[in-house]
Each structure stands twice: as structure tokens, then as C-alpha cells.
Amino acid sequence: MNPLVTVVIPTRNRVDLLRGAVDSVIAQDGPAWELVVVDDASSDGTSQWISDMTDARVRCVRLDQHVERSAARNRGLAEARGPLVLFLDDDDRLRPSALRSLSRALE
Numbered sequence: 001m002n003p004l005v006t007v008v009i010p011t012r013n014r015v016d017l018l019r020g021a022v023d024s025v026i027a028q029d030g031p032a033w034e035l036v037v038v039d040d041a042s043s044d045g046t047s048q049w050i051s052d053m054t055d056a057r058v059r060c061v062r063l064d065q066h067v068e069r070s071a072a073r074n075r076g077l078a079e080a081r082g083p084l085v086l087f088l089d090d091d092d093r094l095r096p097s098a099l100r101s102l103s104r105a106l107e
Helices: 015-026 048-049 069-078 098-105
Strands: 005-011 032-042 060-064 084-087
Touching: 005 015, 005 069, 005 098, 015 032, 015 048, 015 098, 032 048, 032 069, 060 069, 069 084, 069 098, 084 098
Parallel strands: 005 032, 005 084, 032 060
Antiparallel strands: none
């Protein structure tokens, strides 16, 4: 049985790029995953866009003050529920089999 994979994406004011990254996570063909988007005090509607999503596997952690990218990643790691964590940037895209391949490689 494959463990839950948490994907963490820190972002700040790049909702247009973020959409593609989120779509690539949603398109995964396995294993079970959750997505934590860490909104680093964006002013472009990022948090609202994530909050409007209906996929319960996707959640947003909003930071009220801008922090360094490493601090945003650490916050995402602290929110992770899965034993496996994959960090993406908001301009990254995953192939549909990426999480399955990662999970198999780590078995």
C-alpha cells in the first residue's frame, strides 16, 4: 500500500503560474496525495482561488506577512499529513505518473 504523499507549493503573487502547478498535481494517477499551497501574503487572489476549489485534497495555508521562501516551505512541511513530502515551485509541472514513480522508488 502506498503512503500518502504531501505536495507543498509555496507561492507569492503568481496565481496564474500556480494554476498549472495545481492542475498537474490534481492530474496524478496515483498514489493518494494532498496538496498544501502556502500563500506567502499574496495580494493577487491566490488564497481565494485555492479556497474556491472543491477538491478536499487541496488546502491553503495563508501567511499574513511575507517570509522567505524557506520559511514558507517549512510551514508547508509542518502542515503535511503524509510521510512523503514533495516540494514544488509554483511554476513547476508534474507528469501524471510523477507521484506514483516517486512512491515506488521509495518503497
